[in-house]
Amino acid sequence: MSLVGVTLPIPGLPLRQHRDAVERLAEAGIGEVSTGESNGYDGLTPLVLASSWRPDLTLSVSVLSAFTRGPSIMASTAAALAEVAPGRARFGIGAGSDRIVQGWNGIPFERPYSRVAHTLRVLRATLSGQRASAAGDSAAALGVEDFKLAMPPRRPPALVVAALGPRMQRLAAAEADGVALNFLAATDMPRVRAAADGVERALPEPLSVQARVFVVPGEGDGAALSARRMIAAYLTVPVYANFQSWLGRGELLAEMQAAWERGDRAKAVEVIPDEVVSDLFLIGSPSTCARRVRAYLDAGVEIATLAMVPPHGAAFTPSDQVDFLCELATHV
Numbered sequence: 001m002s003l004v005g006v007t008l009p010i011p012g013l014p015l016r017q018h019r020d021a022v023e024r025l026a027e028a029g030i031g032e033v034s035t036g037e038s039n040g041y042d043g044l045t046p047l048v049l050a051s052s053w054r055p056d057l058t059l060s061v062s063v064l065s066a067f068t069r070g071p072s073i074m075a076s077t078a079a080a081l082a083e084v085a086p087g088r089a090r091f092g093i094g095a096g097s098d099r100i101v102q103g104w105n106g107i108p109f110e111r112p113y114s115r116v117a118h119t120l121r122v123l124r125a126t127l128s129g130q131r132a133s134a135a136g137d138s139a140a141a142l143g144v145e146d147f148k149l150a151m152p153p154r155r156p157p158a159l160v161v162a163a164l165g166p167r168m169q170r171l172a173a174a175e176a177d178g179v180a181l182n183f184l185a186a187t188d189m190p191r192v193r194a195a196a197d198g199v200e201r202a203l204p205e206p207l208s209v210q211a212r213v214f215v216v217p218g219e220g221d222g223a224a225l226s227a228r229r230m231i232a233a234y235l236t237v238p239v240y241a242n243f244q245s246w247l248g249r250g251e252l253l254a255e256m257q258a259a260w261e262r263g264d265r266a267k268a269v270e271v272i273p274d275e276v277v278s279d280l281f282l283i284g285s286p287s288t289c290a291r292r293v294r295a296y297l298d299a300g301v302e303i304a305t306l307a308m309v310p311p312h313g314a315a316f317t318p319s320d321q322v323d324f325l326c327e328l329a330t331h332v
Contacts, residue, residue: 002297005032005305008046013318028326032058034305059085063162065096066119075126082153094162127156164243166195173199182212185279189299210303222312227281236260290331
């Protein structure tokens with residue numbers, strides 16, 4: 001079943017004031033709330049609050065870095081989320097980026113694929129009530145000794161891998177319940193699906209796909225500028241840059257990359273091709289954006305999670321954002 005979700009928190013809205021927004025979004029047809037974890041709030045607190053207000057929502061942590069939380073804390077966090085939302089919890093893990101892991105947390109960003117793969121296997125074992133040693137070499141590789149959850153969840157969460165490249169996507173296809181993606185167009189889905197072709201799956205259920213979809217209300221220069229600034233900030237980070245190259249946008253983004261590397265931020269924003277902006281961001285009215293969301297769902301995305309990006313220079317309040325998202329949801 002396809003779901004449309006929303007990324008929390010709503011920009012500009014204090015966390016303690018989210019109840020009315022969450023209830024309105026759920027009534028409009030939003031079925032999932034999602035978080036990330038970088039330089040904002042942690043990845044769990046907004047979901048726990050939302051679930052207390054609307055216990056019917058799917059809760060998605062998307063994603064926590066396998067570097068910044070150790071395996072036992074990661075397992076405890078996943079277990080808590082699963083108890084809060086039994087059967088409705090999706091727990092996403094990924095490598096993060098060198099900027100977050102090493103630049104912000106002082107942790108060496110080394111062998112990210114191995115770190116995620118080993119963490120996934122330890123989580124699978126411990127969330128089912130086993131000792132970490134049941135994950136074999138993965139527990140040893142992470143240096144985990146004799147760990148066992150005191151309160152394993154009755155219904156473990158779906159384990160989702162954030163994948164910004166074919167190797168991580170194949171890991172998800174083989175061993176995870178789902179894969180989480182962002183900064184991709186609906187038309188990129190065939191390439192994403194092809195990356196998993198021929199992968200032997202260890203789980204009985206098919207792999208689910210969730211994608212974070214960036215939405216900018218309006219059609220003026222301010223909306224496009226917000227999208228361009230976000231593209232320049234993110235797609236110059238190596239892991240994101242490599243992902244876009246794999247998707248076929250490397251040449252289109254080369255001039256932006258060069259300007260960014262020589263320190264000309266304004267030029268980097270300016271030279272981003274219009275087609276990249278329109279590929280990666282949904283800009284326009286609620287009905288226009290809803291048609292674009294439907295394209296993701298039609299392309300095979302099971303959960304399309306909307307991430308609001310307020311237009312630059314516009315008086316667009318948190319209430320306006322919720323109104324926009326509610327109207328969009330009713331059109332999907």
